[in-house]
Amino acid sequence: MQQVWGSALTHEEAANAMVQETSAKSADIVLDVRHVSVEYAGGGGAVHAVDDVSFTLARGQILGLAGESGSGKSTLANAIARLLRPPARVVGGEVLYYPRPEADADARGAAPQPVDVLGLAPEALRAFRWRRLSMVFQSAMNALNPVLDIGTQITDVLQAHCPSMSRRNRQERAVELLRLVGIAPDRLRSFPHELSGGMRQRATIAIALALNPEIIIMDEPTTALDVVVQREILAEITDLRDRLGFSVIFITHDLSLLLEIADRVAIMYAGRIVETGTAAELHCQPRHPYTYGLLHSFPKVRGPRLALTGIPGSPPNLRALPTGCAFHPRCAFAFDACRDATPDLQPCASGARSVACHLYDDPAAFPVIDLSKPRAEAPGAAVSSSPNGAAQCM
Ligand SMILES: Nc1ncnc2c1ncn2[C@@H]1O[C@H](COP(=O)(O)OP(=O)(O)OP(=O)(O)O)[C@@H](O)[C@H]1O
Ligand code: SF4
Ligand SMILES: [Mg+2]
Numbered sequence: 105m106q107q108v109w110g111s112a113l114t115h116e117e118a119a120n121a122m123v124q125e126t127s128a129k130s131a132d133i134v135l136d137v138r139h140v141s142v143e144y145a146g147g148g149g150a151v152h153a154v155d156d157v158s159f160t161l162a163r164g165q166i167l168g169l170a171g172e173s174g175s176g177k178s179t180l181a182n183a184i185a186r187l188l189r190p191p192a193r194v195v196g197g198e199v200l201y202y203p204r205p206e207a208d209a210d211a212r213g214a215a216p217q218p219v220d221v222l223g224l225a226p227e228a229l230r231a232f233r234w235r236r237l238s239m240v241f242q243s244a245m246n247a248l249n250p251v252l253d254i255g256t257q258i259t260d261v262l263q264a265h266c267p268s269m270s271r272r273n274r275q276e277r278a279v280e281l282l283r284l285v286g287i288a289p290d291r292l293r294s295f296p297h298e299l300s301g302g303m304r305q306r307a308t309i310a311i312a313l314a315l316n317p318e319i320i321i322m323d324e325p326t327t328a329l330d331v332v333v334q335r336e337i338l339a340e341i342t343d344l345r346d347r348l349g350f351s352v353i354f355i356t357h358d359l360s361l362l363l364e365i366a367d368r369v370a371i372m373y374a375g376r377i378v379e380t381g382t383a384a385e386l387h388c389q390p391r392h393p394y395t396y397g398l399l400h401s402f403p404k405v406r407g408p409r410l411a412l413t414g415i416p417g418s419p420p421n422l423r424a425l426p427t428g429c430a431f432h433p434r435c436a437f438a439f440d441a442c443r444d445a446t447p448d449l450q451p452c453a454s455g456a457r458s459v460a461c462h463l464y465d466d467p468a469a470f471p472v473i474d475l476s477k478p479r480a481e482a483p484g485a486a487v488s489s490s491p492n493g494a495a496q497c498m
Pocket of ligand 3: 177178242323
């Protein structure tokens, strides 16, 4: 039986989450990221910051992206939003955006075609950004302009993207947006330094919401906040998502926080996604040794006290990655194949979760491996039970 981490989920909650996951799979996809790779060119060789990353985002879903510092989370986010500048270069892949069927179907009612964001011409890209996809940037508190009041910063976005909107309507919309994120309208003329950290963060979320986007990428939106304010902001984001129906890619290195807010989680290591699943699945039964290490890097709130094992070693140099599985120098389960071949991200038989690890090279079997015990010699030696990928969390 697996341990329960952070706020415990019961078996029933985990099972419910899996049902939701199955419906999310069949639900409307708004973003389909396919095999995206990004490099930073440089004198000492290219930095392979994002390597063959694929995932889908469903409408209304919160997808969490977690991984240690330098694993490529922000680079991936900036690639999706087409915000990368040289020396960064997207060297492969597609980012397909699916317009809302009811809003964008053509006159004969045909389903709208996906749009490749990476191929958009400048005018189309300008129309896509903020109206379809907006961003809350990493260090968002510093992203606010210190010499403009927040009202001006909100109306600037409206002026840039909706030039026909009247001044009065822009002001009204700014007040409406502040209310939406829980800031009193009388703070419209406040400068960033006159607001608390939490209010500044809310202001950046208000700016991201200005044009009612379908997707918001939030890059470490709560990292600099204390835990109480962090919790309030998370509740605010979930509430806004429920009311407005947008999808979120929520990036953080804090997996415990993601498990609370995300519907689905993708774990990144050295520029690749190594595991995806529902928050409940990853919480209750991590499959990848790296996910397991991340989960053992913060204490449980309930249950017996256990030593935190963490993850030995450091993230690899992305200019000179280890051969085979990039995690092998830090992995207690590594065996010969791990040093030679890079594992692909493979869906398990049920298709609800995926993992990139040679321990699971047979997706039909997809064994449950007890990651709390160091691996014995033969692959599969630490297998404790089998086979259908159900989360076991009690
Ligand atoms: N302009 C740049 N030139 C060269 N390398 C860069 C550049 N920007 C980022 N990198 C490298 O790309 C890799 C991924 O960086 P990125 O900022 O995407 O990581 P991250 O997962 O967002 O980290 P953090 O959690 O610290 O924000 C890192 O190794 C980083 O050093
Ligand atoms: S492929 Fe090998 S080294 Fe990589 S995570 Fe799996 S067991 Fe560890
Ligand atoms: Mg980052």
